[in-house]
Amino acid sequence: MSEITQQQWSEAVRHAKYYLGLYKxxxxxxxxxxxxxxxxxxxxxxxxxxxxxxxxxxVE
Known part of the structure; x- marks a missing residue:
């Protein structure tokens, strides 16, 4: 994997926060x-x- 862009990080955080809400x-x-x-x-x-x-x- 090459360098991770800020856009990719933003997507990863959105993804994690979405599943955090589900798990809660x-x-x-x-x-x-x-x-x-x-x-x-x-x-x-x-x-x-x-x-x-x-x-x-x-995260799933």
């Missing part, structure tokens, strides 16, 4: 929501690793 609605979704939330916090703290990007895009 599931009674047993606490652990999934916590995991997704941690990824978003890492992004907001300035992390821009390929691993974080891939993890955010892999």
């Amino acid at each position: 609605e599931i009674p047993t979704g606490f652990f999934g929501a916590a995991f997704i939330n941690r990824m978003i916090i890492r992004y907001e703290a300035g992390e821009r690793t390929k691993e974080l990007y891939q993890d955010m895009m892999d």
Whole structure:
């Protein structure tokens, strides 16, 4: 994978936030929501690793 663009990062964050909302609605979704939330916090703290990007895009 080449350098990740800001547009790709924006899409990854939107994707993760969408699934965060879904997981919050599931009674047993606490652990999934916590995991997704941690990824978003890492992004907001300035992390821009390929691993974080891939993890955010892999959320289902």
